[in-house]
């Protein structure tokens with residue numbers, strides 16, 4: 018019997034990490050607030066969501082300290098903040114609801130899978146090897162591999178290149194405004210996950226689908242975003 022669901026071209030799903038593979042936004046918020054307080058810098062949750070969420074550490078730290086941070090200092094400050102985050106989140110580390118079943122279903126259909134994250138490599142190891150999720154993915158792109166962070170499209174364009182799928186045939190899964198913009202600017206369809214933002218806040222971002230988590234998704238529903246069927 019012919020497979021009516023298959024597509025005649027390769028397609029890929031590119032996943033953001035924080036807030037998507039894991040529902041950890043509150044832990045990042047608390048880590049940033051603790052970190053800022055320690056350095057006597059003013060920072061609120063609202064400022065975090067607007068200016069830091071989903072962005073690479075170079076941009077986040079420049080926002081917190083209101084100045085560009087030289088490379089050596091950036092490494093030290095980043096690891097200080099991320100150590101606080103990992104300590105807070107470690108006891109709660111778990112995949113987002115429905116994620117594992119969804120990844121298995123995609124792999125069974127031969128869909129290429131990649132991660133595109135603004136996180137540093139230390140947090141990628143913590144999450145992808147800690148769960149472990151790395152075996153599901155054909156490629157992982159983190160902040161050490163790119164020049165410009167989200168909302169620039171570089172992270173997702175690099176991920177598409179690594180899995181050898183053209184951008185128009187890629188679907189990005191994102192929770193952050195900066196990440197949604199990065200996916201759209203890369204010429205990709207975006208599925209927004211309503212973890213950091215509410216469903217209502219995500220309406221009007223340009224995301225093709227908005228879901229609470231992966232339990233509401235099927236391979237067919239996302240395939241339609243690239244095949245247009």
Ligand SMILES: O=P(O)(O)OC[C@H]1O[C@@H](O)[C@H](O)[C@@H](O)[C@@H]1O
Pocket residue numbers: 033034035036045046049069070071072073074133134135136137140193196
């Ligand atoms: O959402 P992504 O791209 O996985 O981003 C990771 C970054 O997300 C931010 O929200 C965190 O505050 C950072 O510390 C983290 O590195």
